[in-house]
Amino acid sequence: MVPAQIHEGARPQENIYFRGETIESVYVLCFGWAFRFIQLSDGRRQILSFLLAGDVFSGSMVYEEKSHFSVQALTDVRFARIDRADLRRVANSNYGMVESLGKLCAVEQKDAEERITDLGRRSADERIARLILNLTDRLDEREVVRERRYPFPLRQQHIADITGLTPVHVGRVMGAFRKAGLIDLTGGFLTVINQTKLERIGGLK
Amino acid sequence: MVPAQIHEGARPQENIYFRGETIESVYVLCFGWAFRFIQLSDGRRQILSFLLAGDVFSGSMVYEEKSHFSVQALTDVRFARIDRADLRRVANSNYGMVESLGKLCAVEQKDAEERITDLGRRSADERIARLILNLTDRLDEREVVRERRYPFPLRQQHIADITGLTPVHVGRVMGAFRKAGLIDLTGGFLTVINQTKLERIGGLK
């Protein structure tokens, strides 16, 4: 049995669902960019992760009814909804499915805890360099890249909200990276010019 | 069938295992305090969570061979090791077990992502207030508390390493909390004197 899928879309800035809502489906992004975030009552916003085509919004949604994060579309997006009860029925009779869901949770936890380390212990330069490298790696896996030019729909506000900085400071750091010949960012496309140096700044290699 | 359990112990400061090691067991803390952490090559350390009696070190260990974090004992500890292969055999023939593991992963991810929000978007005062409240809540659940005096084996260095601050600044904030009559901390025991105010500082309620 295959679980029923419902396909939907959303426009940029549109919220797909909110923290605290009861969600009856597991969502998978099929096209575009989105992000998961937590918003505080005074307006401060922390982005938890960016979602690319193929990403499950969160493995925890298979086992939790209430979402602990909100989701917003960054570009035009399309996504699939799979009924949670259906999915779990399939998983129960399918060892490989349980295995995959478990691995998914493990990877998500690792990502989250490396982000904790970034936010707690790394400088603005390190965080931004690592974000860029992380995104380009994920885009490389999707093989949509031509000549190292990556589609890059993020505003400085988004980068600020995932790195725990302000948009102004993000602009300064990105400007410094550009002037140092590390990256180029024009027309919604990012080019990594000096990956080695960016990795050194990010504390990799 | 019940999976084999091996019981062991460790002394304060002793590392139980390291990031990158291949771990063949799922660990459960039976007694004492420990913490999970990631250490950078230059010595910076980020604590991911404190472990109390009854805590599984991490749900992701059921599905990942290599640990992405290290674990160190904070006090004298005792813990159980359950062979991963055994555990998974049991889980495969036991729907409730899969369910429990899934819920465990979901809770861990929620905790991790709320910590991300703390680190990215909250001030030192907020982070420390929330840490104290989080720990006292968890200790309350364990019903080991007498007259609101909580065992508190953390050094300022540990608080610094989970809040992304320095020990000196942690000392200043804790000193301010003490002088403001919010908490008392003597002889390894913590007393929350004014919980309401602490919650207000932490952005709760």
Added chain:
DNA sequence: CGCAGATTTGACAGCCATCAAGGTACGTGG
């Protein structure tokens, strides 16, 4: 008592935030 480790306190510095003023790009409508 004496030592080692932890905490407290003070002076100072730096990273990043805040506030504010342009500048640029792009779409809209006259």
Added chain:
DNA sequence: CCACGTACCTTGATGGCTGTCAAATCTGCG
């Protein structure tokens, strides 16, 4: 075609939260 508005980015000046360094004090313990 150009004025205009909006959103975003850039740049400068200033400030504050937190870090760094260092010394003094406290605490536990052999």
